[in-house]
Amino acid sequence: MIKLTVNGKSYELDLPSDMPVLWVIRDRLGLTGTKYGCGVAQCGACTVHMDGEAIRSCVTPVSRAAGKSIVTIEGLEPSLSKPLQEAWTEIDVPQCGYCQSGQIMAAAILIRDQPQPTDNDIDNAMAGNICRCCTYLRIRQAIHLASRLKSSNAMLSAI
Amino acid sequence: MEGLNSIGRRQFIRNTTLAAGGLIIPFKITPRNKTKAGAPELFFRPNAYLRVGSDDTVTIVLSHCEMGQGIWTSLSMLIAEELDADWKSVKAEHAPAAVEFYHTIYATQRTGGSTSLLSEFDRYRKAGATARQLLVQAAANRYKADVKNCRTENGQVIVGENRIRYGELVEEAMRLPVPGEVKLKEPADWKLIGKKVKRLDTPDKINGKAIFGIDVQFPGLLTAMVARAPIPGAKVKSYDASATKSVAGVRQVVQVPSGIAVLADDFWAAKKGRDKLKVEWVPGDGEKIDSDNLLAELKQRADKGGIVNNTSGDPDAALKRAAKIVEVEYYQPFLAHAPMEPVNCTVRLSKDKCEIWTGTQTQTDDQRAASEITGLPIENVFINTVFLGGSFGRRNITRSDFVREGVEVAKASGKLVKTVWTREDDIQGGMYRPAFLHRFKVGLDANGEPVAWKQVSVGQSVMTGGPFEKVAVINGVDMFSIEGMHNAPFVKGIKDQRIELNTPVWPVTVDNWRAVGLSHTIFAMESLTDELAHAAGKDPVEYRRMLYKQEPRLLNVLNIAAEKSGWGKQLPKGQGMGVTVFEAVQSYVALITELSVTKEKGVRVEKVTCAIDCGLPINPDGIVAQTEGSIAFGLSAALYSEITFKKGRVQQKNFYNYPMLRMNEMPDIEVHVVQSTEKPGGVGESSVGQIMSSLTNAIFAATGKRIRSLPVIHHSTSLI
Known part of the structure; x- marks a missing residue:
């Protein structure tokens, strides 16, 4: 189980640890505002914030987001x-x-x-x-x- | 002149209309065109293209798709204008697939060829005017007034002292008979057309709410990824999915005509599953495709010549008499579209219907493809068009490839499934802009005017095998292969000429790429024109003024661009300006590029000045946006893009080796829109080709080096 916060909401999810944050937020949480463009951190379509910094969610495994706070376009302050x-x-x-x-x-x-x-x-x-x-x-x-x-x-x- | 085939896009449009057999598109509603959840209880729908709700909302039903080009707004403006709608109450939605939404020229539901406004200019205005007339009649009936004493403004009918909102008239208007003929506004009375109007789709595109094909979600929806032929035309010999099936989340593996599909709970599981799939392929002829031999083969074919498109006089004799001869050839590579959203298709297939959610430009072709695969009647195939995350032709594919595949996956698996492509699938997945070689031998008279013209063009046909083959491929010549060349204004006037086309048949799939033929022909024609100007010892702008002296619209944009850019000004060493002027998709565009070439930064495009006459400008700011975009899109391709093959395998994979123009490379672009009253021309494709030659002509001015093959990046070391 991996714990993370997305747009202020806490989740505890059963996920493969290598699953990129992009697919967690899109396919598991249904937040589709963040986009897939290349899958290799080349295009920036998947940019979200993790603990206040911009990251490429398509190459960030969810294990690295454990215990962290993710903000997507839907939850930008x-x-x-x-x-x-x-x-x-x-x-x-x-x-x-x-x-x-x-x-x-x-x-x-x-x-x-x-x-x-x-x-x-x-x-x-x-x-x-x-x-x-x-x-x-x-x-x-x-x-x-x-x-x-x-x-x-x-x-x-x-x- | 004896022109066997001198058709251009205008003639193509006429031919297409005739081929459609005078089909009359019914101006009526379809019962299955249901309103969405949350819509007002009552609505008035005098025709298929709009609804007025009892809550005053005006919903425009768009027969064309929104892929960035702005029709969400500009087509809505046409109806809102005639309806005198309150623009704040106007919403737009994509139409279902139905005959009422067929393109008025192509006679299938289709967005393409930069023709949306041309197709809808009359139909949508008429739709709005019809609704307005009925609302006025309803108000007049209510107040027992003469319609002559009623007027409309901002979503209201005004009868004497009374102002009645359209929403209040819905119930009465619904019961009135729809008039056959309606009167359209005089241009002087337009309140929206020609004004800067903000895009209706912006709000949802900046908060994450806009739904693109890849965003479609349903409970239980699976994601499929297909292992496709690594070499064009290769076939599956066998496959082993045992490792795939052990990946958590993988649900099913099925074979489809295009390859092996892995269905899983989500994208990540599908991808991991596909990575573990072992497929053995029979390569076939595709293995022979190798970019090392490509140029040589194109040259050999040019030596042999091809089908004569048009011939007149005696070009060989005329060349002998010429004061000067220019003999050159230009090469351009295969290109991928790489829209930001890779293609995808969601399909729900049941016994009696096939429902599809996708971003597509070709709804009717998609319906036909799905019908062919499922055996269901066409009317049982429902296409839900969603926003297209870019296209540039990728979603205007003559064979509906990704929709066809999505339906095959749903059929083979029996599942509700979204088939998605990765970026690598997109770049390696074929449907390329064909590589082309254009070879010329041109004779000039003492004044520098071209008087003898011999040309051989070599490249694959885009239209063969597609729905427009009959009208676009004439006597073996695909008019899009030599688009804008044989029918260029000054070429038409040359007495002694011969233009040949050699069309190789290779397993590489080629298709529409933004501007289609013009994406390569303008580069060749306008590089050549520049070379002719230099051979004639004339200034490149002056020379074009001479060539286009009988072409007022070309001349006008050329003069505007020259004046606004400061053409002729003194520039430091290593800097230069290059010009191109050309008609594309019934718009007239002149571009002047200013750039520098240095050791440190290489080619740095500083500024592009554009003058465009696209006929009546409907939404001027939309025209500016599209022109900025198409210039930069063409620039990106000209500077960097090339798809190459090694033993049939595409060597590029993703943006790291198929690079795109980025923010830090974006030049300043200044667009001047001509206030024309001519029929609306196209805009989305109007400047893609022009920038390529404007760029290389500027590089020549800056360095004295003439670039005759693209992309420019291959020449970077030789320029300084």
Whole structure:
């Protein structure tokens, strides 16, 4: 039995220890917002957070997630999901949309750690996430906008 | 000019319409088109394409599929425009598979060829106008008013002082007879068409809720993975599944025509089970395919020539008289589509029906395939189209390969099952853009104008064996193999010319890849045009102005792109600009690429300036998004992509050896959309080919080195 927390909910699951976190959350927990793209940590479609860091869930065996806290697109905290979703909507980023959960989960860590990322910061943080529709220019714009929204939201809540 | 075959996509569309036998698509509802759970109790459905609920929601039923290209929004706009709907109340959903949703040109339910708006521009507007007219009539009846004194706005009918929401009129409107003819709005009265409208599918695509094929779930659903032929055309000799069956979660192993299917509780168990499967294959002819010999074979075939597509005058004599001769050839490799979501198909098969959930562009072909396999009548095959996680042609396969396989797995196993492909399956699984060689010998007169033209093109046919073979393959020539070449505006005017096509028949499966023929023909034509300009001693933009002097739409986009990009400006050493202008899918596109070539960074594309005239722009921001995407998609292929074979085995597996353009390589892209009033052209495929030659023409400007074979990455060491 493996114990883990996903989006704040605790689970105790009977799983093969080599099963990647991606398939635990998709096939066992039914959370399909996290996507399979390559299975070898090359495309970033499966990005989730484990104890606050972005991981490639397709190559992370569930044994490594034991006792840890996983956050998926469905459970991203509002201080990050709100500005990101607002920005993604404003810029109209997605095309097919398949990679966008992973893009947003990667961007969430970036704007959490770097409140005002430069283009270069964005390149470094996002180069691991492939978008075959090539919405990269809009992702970049949306990250800039989300970081502005996030800091103004933070200012508002501080008042 | 004597053109045996001078058809282009326009003619293809006409031929296809004729071949459909004047089929009239009924403008009516299908009883089985049930509403989804949670829908309002009452709804008004004057035709198959929309419903107005008593809760005021307007649901647009889309005959085309959403794969990123934006029809979820742009087709909905057409109905909402004529209906005067409140855009905030508009929702969209994929249509079931039914005759009402047949493409107005292809006469099967199909999304492809960048024709969705062209196909629906009249039908969807008419659907909206019909609904509006009935709602107005219902309101007029209620207030005993003349319809002439009623108007509509934002989901309401206004009769004198009264404003009645559409939802309130549903019950009355349902009872009225549907009018035969309706009047459409004048363009001056459009409120949505031509405006920047936000995508309706964005909210669900950024919170994890959007359902793609791979996300379909049911209690008890098994996941299947198929061990397929490692070499094109190989057949199963024997297999041993004993180790597979010992994997926890594996439920069943069955043989299907495409290979051996392992069914398991989840993806991971299916994959582990398949990894342990031992299959012995009979390789067949596919083993002879080897990329080491491929180019040589294409060249040999070019030496031999092929079927003459068109010939006129005496090109050999004209070449002798020419002031200059340019003799060149261009090679492009096999390419895989690699959509982010690998293909998959969920099937529930029972005695009397076959239900399918998948992201597909070809619902009618899929129905026919499932009917053929199961023996069920076509109308008992139900296709539930879900979002497509990209496609680029992979889900527009002429033989419905992944749906066919999904149905075979369900039939052989008797289970409710989702057959999924891994990324490796996708990249190694065939359905490639064919490799092509285009060879030219062109004579120029003293002014630099082409006056003699000899061409031999060599490559596999995409359309042979598919549903469009009859209209697309004429006298042995697949028009998509030489798309945009024989019918290029300046080629048509050359008196002395001969164009031949040699079509090898190899076991490698080839199919539609974004822009189809144009994905390789534009690179050849526009690289050649650049070489002709240099041979003529003319500036590449000036030279094209001369070639296209009778083509106002091409000339216009060329001039816009040249002006906006600052064409002709002085650039430092190692930097250059390259141009391409070409018509694709009834849109006119000029691209100018600006790049640098350095030892440290290699080829670095800095900026692409695009001017596009795609006819009437329905949703301008959608056009910009698609153009940005198709430029980068073509750029990714031109820089990096190649599928190669070693003794029949595909050597690429995943993104680590079939790389994609990433964020840090993305150039700045500036798109200028021409305000046209012409019929809507295609956008999704309109710029994929142009970027390839615009790129290599810019590399030539920067380095003096002419790249005649793709991908560019193979030439990186020779450029600096």
